Amino acid sequence: MSQAKSMTVRSTAKKPDIRRDPRMLFLQLRTLIALFILVVIFSFTAPSFLTTGNLIILVKQLAINAILGIGMTFVILTGGIDLSVGSIVGICGMIAGGLINEGLILPIFGVSIFFNIPIVILLTLLVGMLIGMLNGIVITRFNVTPFIATLGMLYLARGGALLRSNGATFPNLVGLEALGNTGFPLIGTGTILNLPYPIWLMIVFAIIATFVALKTPFGRQVYAVGGNERAAELSGVRVNRVKVYVYMISGFCAAVVGLILTSQLVAAHPATGTNYELNAIAVVVLGGTSLNGGRGTIFGTIVGAFVIGVLNNGMVLIGLSEFVQVAITGFVIILAVVIDQFQQRLQRQLVLQQATSQVVEQAQVKGGAAD
Amino acid sequence: MTTENVIFHAEKVTKVYPGTVALQEVDFNIYPGKVNVLIGENGAGKSTLMKILAGVEYPTSGTLLLDGKPITVRSPRDAARHGIGIIYQELNLYPNLSVSENIFMAHELVTAVGTIRESEQQRITRELLERLELDVEPKTLVGDLRIGQQQIIEIAKALAQNVRILIMDEPTSALSNTEVEVLFRIIRELKAQNVSIVYISHKLDELLQIGDYFTVLRDGLLVAEAPASAVSLNWIVEKMVGRRPEALFHRSEHAATRDLLRVDNLSLPRSGGGLIVDHVSFSVRSGEILGIYGLMGAGRTELLESLIGLHPEASGSIWLDGTALTNRDDIRTRIRKGLALIPEDRQLRGLVQKQSVAHNITLASLSRFLNRFYLSSGKERSGVDQEVGELRIKVSDVANLVTSLSGGNQQKVVVGKSLLTEPKVLMMDEPTRGIDVAAKGEIFEIMNQLALKGLAVVFVTSELKEVLAMADRVLVMAKGCITAEFNRSELSQEAIVAASVRTLEEVSA
Numbered sequence: 001m002s003q004a005k006s007m008t009v010r011s012t013a014k015k016p017d018i019r020r021d022p023r024m025l026f027l028q029l030r031t032l033i034a035l036f037i038l039v040v041i042f043s044f045t046a047p048s049f050l051t052t053g054n055l056i057i058l059v060k061q062l063a064i065n066a067i068l069g070i071g072m073t074f075v076i077l078t079g080g081i082d083l084s085v086g087s088i089v090g091i092c093g094m095i096a097g098g099l100i101n102e103g104l105i106l107p108i109f110g111v112s113i114f115f116n117i118p119i120v121i122l123l124t125l126l127v128g129m130l131i132g133m134l135n136g137i138v139i140t141r142f143n144v145t146p147f148i149a150t151l152g153m154l155y156l157a158r159g160g161a162l163l164r165s166n167g168a169t170f171p172n173l174v175g176l177e178a179l180g181n182t183g184f185p186l187i188g189t190g191t192i193l194n195l196p197y198p199i200w201l202m203i204v205f206a207i208i209a210t211f212v213a214l215k216t217p218f219g220r221q222v223y224a225v226g227g228n229e230r231a232a233e234l235s236g237v238r239v240n241r242v243k244v245y246v247y248m249i250s251g252f253c254a255a256v257v258g259l260i261l262t263s264q265l266v267a268a269h270p271a272t273g274t275n276y277e278l279n280a281i282a283v284v285v286l287g288g289t290s291l292n293g294g295r296g297t298i299f300g301t302i303v304g305a306f307v308i309g310v311l312n313n314g315m316v317l318i319g320l321s322e323f324v325q326v327a328i329t330g331f332v333i334i335l336a337v338v339i340d341q342f343q344q345r346l347q348r349q350l351v352l353q354q355a356t357s358q359v360v361e362q363a364q365v366k367g368g369a370a371d
Numbered sequence: 372m373t374t375e376n377v378i379f380h381a382e383k384v385t386k387v388y389p390g391t392v393a394l395q396e397v398d399f400n401i402y403p404g405k406v407n408v409l410i411g412e413n414g415a416g417k418s419t420l421m422k423i424l425a426g427v428e429y430p431t432s433g434t435l436l437l438d439g440k441p442i443t444v445r446s447p448r449d450a451a452r453h454g455i456g457i458i459y460q461e462l463n464l465y466p467n468l469s470v471s472e473n474i475f476m477a478h479e480l481v482t483a484v485g486t487i488r489e490s491e492q493q494r495i496t497r498e499l500l501e502r503l504e505l506d507v508e509p510k511t512l513v514g515d516l517r518i519g520q521q522q523i524i525e526i527a528k529a530l531a532q533n534v535r536i537l538i539m540d541e542p543t544s545a546l547s548n549t550e551v552e553v554l555f556r557i558i559r560e561l562k563a564q565n566v567s568i569v570y571i572s573h574k575l576d577e578l579l580q581i582g583d584y585f586t587v588l589r590d591g592l593l594v595a596e597a598p599a600s601a602v603s604l605n606w607i608v609e610k611m612v613g614r615r616p617e618a619l620f621h622r623s624e625h626a627a628t629r630d631l632l633r634v635d636n637l638s639l640p641r642s643g644g645g646l647i648v649d650h651v652s653f654s655v656r657s658g659e660i661l662g663i664y665g666l667m668g669a670g671r672t673e674l675l676e677s678l679i680g681l682h683p684e685a686s687g688s689i690w691l692d693g694t695a696l697t698n699r700d701d702i703r704t705r706i707r708k709g710l711a712l713i714p715e716d717r718q719l720r721g722l723v724q725k726q727s728v729a730h731n732i733t734l735a736s737l738s739r740f741l742n743r744f745y746l747s748s749g750k751e752r753s754g755v756d757q758e759v760g761e762l763r764i765k766v767s768d769v770a771n772l773v774t775s776l777s778g779g780n781q782q783k784v785v786v787g788k789s790l791l792t793e794p795k796v797l798m799m800d801e802p803t804r805g806i807d808v809a810a811k812g813e814i815f816e817i818m819n820q821l822a823l824k825g826l827a828v829v830f831v832t833s834e835l836k837e838v839l840a841m842a843d844r845v846l847v848m849a850k851g852c853i854t855a856e857f858n859r860s861e862l863s864q865e866a867i868v869a870a871s872v873r874t875l876e877e878v879s880a
Contacts, residue, residue: 211745215745215746216744216745216746217737217738217741217746220730220733220734220737220746221734221737223723223725223726223730224723224726224730224734226725227723227724227725227726228719228720228722228723228724228725230719230720231714231719231720231721231722231723231734232723232734233681233702234679234681234702234712234714234720234721235706235734235735235788236702236703236705236706236707236735236792237703237734238701238703294723294725294726295725351772351774351775
């Protein structure tokens, strides 16, 4: 026994920790390093980049992608995808706008009920979660792949948004004093300590989401479902329930973004949020989350959102054409995944090397003992 | 060793996988026009050697000689070019395509402009099928054929590429007795046509019937090679198991008390019709180790899976420590109530490979480590330390990926995960598959300790010496039914094997 112990100790001392291998460390921190480099480059090339005003606008804009990305991270961690978030943003904006300008119309009684703003917000968030729940149920109960289920919902929810007003915009969402529903524009424009609400929302959501992912049974189960669904199932994880929950989280985040955008514009337009699902997926992937599920972090997603945000903002400031911007963004996303694959391969190689050297060493010890 | 009459010779082949040496300096001969039998227990290195021959794996060191000349086989395509074909236990056919399309998959006969020469393919297919005496139209979809017929299509596929060496891995595991007869006749004909066969099987009686040369692997080493004339059943068993199998396990006497698990008329329908678990009834007592022996496909795995709740469509009654389980009880509920399953396929169903050792161990019992609503690192850590210590899991840091451990230690992680749920009944499906001898001994010691603590341990195995050494009581399963039950005092190798190949009709007759 003591002999075995001393052997283990010796071999541990010998082998280098893979996670501390400098190459791995560099690759793992690549997105942060890229962000840092971008910030340095733009501070020199665009004089207005590092001004407080610009930075606040920058972060306020990227908060949209970050919040959507947080919800999307949970979905992607389970090995799924949610293509419907952009449409949920749209339909939730329309629902909030409609509730403020028209109220809840009850045709039987010929009246409309107007709610105060907190109730409007609550109802909108509920709708977002409900749509997410529908996604989850279609995926788990009816065995539709997440790609198809949420692609269908992308059209369905957008159709719903357009139908809500026959394609028209709900303008001027300031409410009426008499109806007690004023104050909606505050979500998009209000500030605490000079920082706009959307930034605070992003910060709070990021902290809660990180906590949920790392410190709750649900978070652990999300990783397990994405890592090996069958093993999770046999360990007593209710896989279907976990999946429904992640789509509800994603729907919730999309509803929040719908509220922010509608509030900022003080108007609800049915096409709001078009293509936002692609931005959300991009920041998640850029943040190092594997589309196969089981690997990734909320922090990575936030960093990913910052990279895209800084890149877009900086490119505008240095006067690059919009077309070049779009192409560069695409290039960065592909590059990120290529580097991620490279990191995975290096990690596998290092693990293999370590394990092989261990085994060979043991075989030699065994052989030596036999001699 | 003379190599004149050897068509293929593997010289000092070594294969190292992370965590284990699968083959160590193995010399393997294939004699032309003979059936070369490869025997060994699970994990002895048979499948690794076979994969190296077939180009699926590449040896860490060593050389392969075909007709005395060294060859490199880096892909199945290379192997095919050298005339080496392989038929896997799991058939690799496309059920949605026709027989002739399957046979010529990736080797289609094409015209000058690149279109497939359909009628030529069908003509050759018809010839091949005639040679194999299979009366099937080349246009038939493979999915419409019986398993036995599909097996013959696999052989035809190999023959279509003019194989000189044909490797067959457990070719009879899914075949009926008549189909086995047909297969053996085909093998004899192939021998007459100077095709060399490498034949791998667990069914010793079959091997003695068909084999010409026998090679035995044990723990990655070649232990013996002999012609059929020098081989007997005893010889095979002795070489496979080693001289003193019982020395591995130190079995304690268990005092079995009350019934912890009682199963009554449990049945599970098979997807293609019929029952894969056929009205199974048994019980296990506290402190008892119950072995379930049977060949692959006997329904053992499905039995355990039904008990843990993986198949809600299963019928029958289950009592756990006196209370009945219903079909509404899902896996989580059953685990809470005291059932645990250690699955057969560790990689597929046991581990979350992308997670650390610690997170794998706590996955099934996360609610135990809560502070209000969040996970307490301290509580989790002590749970992990408890299992790592108790099961002696060799790991330098529990935050390392679980895949960095050796097979035996990975298995202990799965065991630790189950034990943290504090089960009353622990079900283990082939608990020693793919782990080395020392780890096997440790797993058995763990089972022993658990039984002494009053758990009921149910383990499924296809290795005779394991049931003989470990079980207080043995159930034998064949074709979904329990065909025999033995107490420890009445255990005998012959009786168990006999029961594992008969059907229930034969039992009652």
